[in-house]
Amino acid sequence: MVCGVLAVVLFGALAPAVAAAPRASEPVYDYTKAIRETVWVDIGRDGDGDGQSDRVAADIVRPSEPAAAGTKVPVIMDASPYYSCCGRGNESELKTYDSAGKPVKFPLFYDNYFVPRGYAAVLVDLAGTNRSAGCADVGGASDVGSARKVVDWLNGRATGYSAKTGGSAVSAGWSTGNVGMIGKSYDGTIANGVAATGVAGLKTIVPISAISSWYDYYRSDGATFGFDPAGLAQTVEANNSGQNCSAQNQDLATGATANGDYGPLWAARDYVAQARNVHASVLVSHGVNDLNVKTINFGQWWDALAANHVERKIWLAQTGHVDPFDYRRSDWVDLLHRWFDHYLLGVDNGVQNGPMASVERQPDQWADQSAYPAANAIATALRPQAGGKLGTAAASGTASFTDNPNVGEDTWVTNPGSAALTYSTGTLTSDLQVSGTSSLTVTATPSTSSARLSALLVDLGPATIRNFAGSGEGIKTGTTENCWGSSTTGDDACYRITSADPKKVNYTILSRGWADLANYASLSQERVLTPGTAYTMTFRLASTDHVVPKGHALALIIGGTDGSFIRGPARPGRVTLDLAKTSASVPLAGVLPAASTHPSLGGGAFVPSAGRADLH
Structure with a gap:
């Protein structure tokens, strides 16, 4: 049982001869009184060439009650380049700040749901984006280093400051050092990249529709899809005018050769090749009809993790590029709750056991499997x-x-x-x-x-x-909402309810x-x-x-x-x-037939859209 004011029951009491089921963390802290702050972490790079080491902004919300008692809390982190340019989630939420620059709106529900349960939520602006210095390098050392250095800071191995320039040193004495990274698309990709560095303190990652090798986002066995990383870098840097990223962007343009050759730029962004360094557990989610982040990205990552005997589970939906919060919401939140409780709080809830895979066979019809790929394949x-x-x-x-x-x-x-x-x-x-x-x-x-x-x-x-080729890539968004956690003025926990879009x-x-x-x-x-x-x-x-x-x-x-x-x-x-x-x-x-009679397609062929070039 946890001591002090951290009133989160981790283990049930023992009844005579029978152990009660372990309990989950509970929403016992006042979200309206949570501490909201920004720390700028030095990442030890000068990506924008201004002669100063770049600092990235880590916006933090954490419960005040454990802080007052000196009790430490673990961290759920989402490191993203999209907090000012493009938004996160189905409703494209952006970060907001008050007149003094204090963070107000934390996109997505992670803060609303988990902070009352004894976690801190840390949302990191990757270098060159939103309020961070430096330049984006689309999955390279600057992007991955932005998040890794924040993990280091949370474990006392890097320096944080109270301001983007100057300021005083700030420590993360409130952190247990246990970090779980989560995110969809680019964000989940950074989680993969940080895990592949083997950084101490990263206990688990939850990559959602994420890239495992940037080559396989922009190229395919020598073929090219027709878009390149320099354009993406310029998009995410657009709302941050405090740096000159022309040199970095030129490096991206030059390194991503017009042909489909696998060169040094791609090798530096190949996390599959570094998967032997992964020590964190991994919870993967991907749509099997994702034509943005093609599914080879989860498949090769999964196989590499298996070779390294990493604890892992996987959800595979019929959707395109969609977060499970928007196709299987209640079950997903429950799984995340148990997953983070186990790997960050140490709750012995058995979430690592049971079926390894859950696969959607028809819209909203799911089947569990003991393994992925299927054990008998x-x-x-x-x-x-x-x-x-x-x-x-x-x-x-x-x-x-x-x-x-x-x-x-x-x-x-x-x-x-x-x-x-x-x-x-x-x-x-x-x-x-x-x-x-x-x-x-x-x-x-x-x-x-x-x-x-x-x-x-x-x-x-x-x-x-x-209907993965439709505007919702397999989901329809309604007008009514349900809520997932606590709310404050400027940061509510309520999201529009979604449903399957069948075809x-x-x-x-x-x-x-x-x-x-x-x-x-x-x-x-x-x-x-x-x-x-x-x-x-x-x-x-x-x-x-x-x-x-x-x-x-x-x-x-x-x-x-x-x-x-x-x-x-x-x-x-x-x-x-x-x-x-x-x-x-x-x-x-299964068994292949001996004869060859071909079914007729008939009319009503399904025509999907071309592969998407936006990563959000």
């Missing part, structure tokens, strides 16, 4: 065969398509013509689960000196899914992948292709967990430039596949 070689069949038997012969960058994935599914090749398992006699990360190996002969490759895994059959479809694209054949030998250096020469390349398809129902079929579609997402080659041409040397490795649980 086996990497299976699926081979395209003559006659449009897809199976495990050896194939022979060739097949060709003509690259047409003006069409994209939905045309490929409904009316591919000569632009793509379709291969199908035929009608399934039982459910078939695709769970994990797939890849495609091709031996391809281009007719020109440049070529793109794209591939889709498709569930052919009718279904009701979340009937005749097929579902469950995984995508793209590549530049010029990177067949190396992602680090593309090569000019010789027309008429065969090249072998393996590239990844997006991570997922999807059940193809009995009566549907699983299809593999292979083409050139998927115009919905990637840029086409300089000289589009004809590409010929050697079917004997072309196969997809797909993690499957």
Whole structure:
């Protein structure tokens, strides 16, 4: 039991011969009396070249009662570049301040809910954004160092000040040093990056729709999506006129080469390569239809964490780029409460046990799994065969398509013509689960000196899914609110209620992948292709967990430039596949049919929007 005025019961009392269930932290502190302050933490860099070490603003709200008694509290941190430019959450909340510069509005519900329960909420402006000095570097040393140094300060290893320049030193004597980082998109990405440094004191992270490798946000196995990090840096720096970031932005523009090569800029922003340093537990959430932060980002991160034996759990929704607070609100808040209680307060509530994964099968219908990928999923070689069949038997012969960058994935599914090749398992006699990360190996002969490759895994059959291509990316936002914690004037805990936005479809694209054949030998250096020469390349398809129902079929579609997402080659041409040397490795649980009868798509095809270039 916790001593002093911290009236948060961590363990139930022992009844005769029976232990009562452990209890959660409770809202016993007065949120209206909470301490609100800003500390500027020195990050030891001079990103804006003004000759002074950059300080980042950490806005803090913490309960006053433990502070008065000298009792320390743990920290929930969200480090973001979006607190003044773009907003956080479904309602795009921004930070606000009073006339003296004291923080008033803390976006999202973390402060409202957790501060009364004995936590501090710390919202950090990344370098170069909002009230912080320095420059954003889009996932690099400045971004990650902004948050890591605040973790250090909370543990007495860095210096904080009472002002952006000058001021007096401020300590975090009120902090236990236990920190949990949380955030969606860019914010969750920074949590991944800080965890990959192995910083002491970071006990857990909750990355929501987060990037694990910035290369895989802007590029895909040599292919390019058509947007670059310098533009994002300028967006988040726009409301902070106190620095000159032209040099940093030029470094971003130069480092992100126009081709899809993996170079030093991307290597410095590859957290998967540093996952061996992760000691914090990880609670992942991602939409399997997220066309902004593509799902390969959670899949490769998850696999790397598994190799490092990190304690972890995962939620996979049918949404696009959406926070679970807006698709499964009550359950998510309950899970976060238990998660933070366990890893930051030490409550023995068993949240780390039980099912590892929770997956949305249909809108608002969830299934728990003991593991992700599914425990019985086996990497299976699926081979395209003559006659449009897809199976495990050896194939022979060739097949060709003509690259047409003006069409994209939905045309490929409904009316591919000569632009793509379709291969199908035929009608399934039982459910078939695709769970994990797939890849495609091709031996391809281009007719020109440049070529793109794209591939889709498709569930052919009718279904009701979340409308992830709609404006809400799978959710509808109502007009009524519910409240999650305590409120003050200027910082309420109430948010508009959301619901699923369903849509009937005749097929579902469950995984995508793209590549530049010029990177067949190396992602680090593309090569000019010789027309008429065969090249072998393996590239990844997006991570997922999807059940193809009995009566549907699983299809593999292979083409050139998927115009919905990637840029086409300089000289589009004809590409010929050697079917004997072309196969997809797909993690499957279930039995493939022996025969090949193909279900008809019918009308009402679902046309998603192109991949989004905004990270919020």
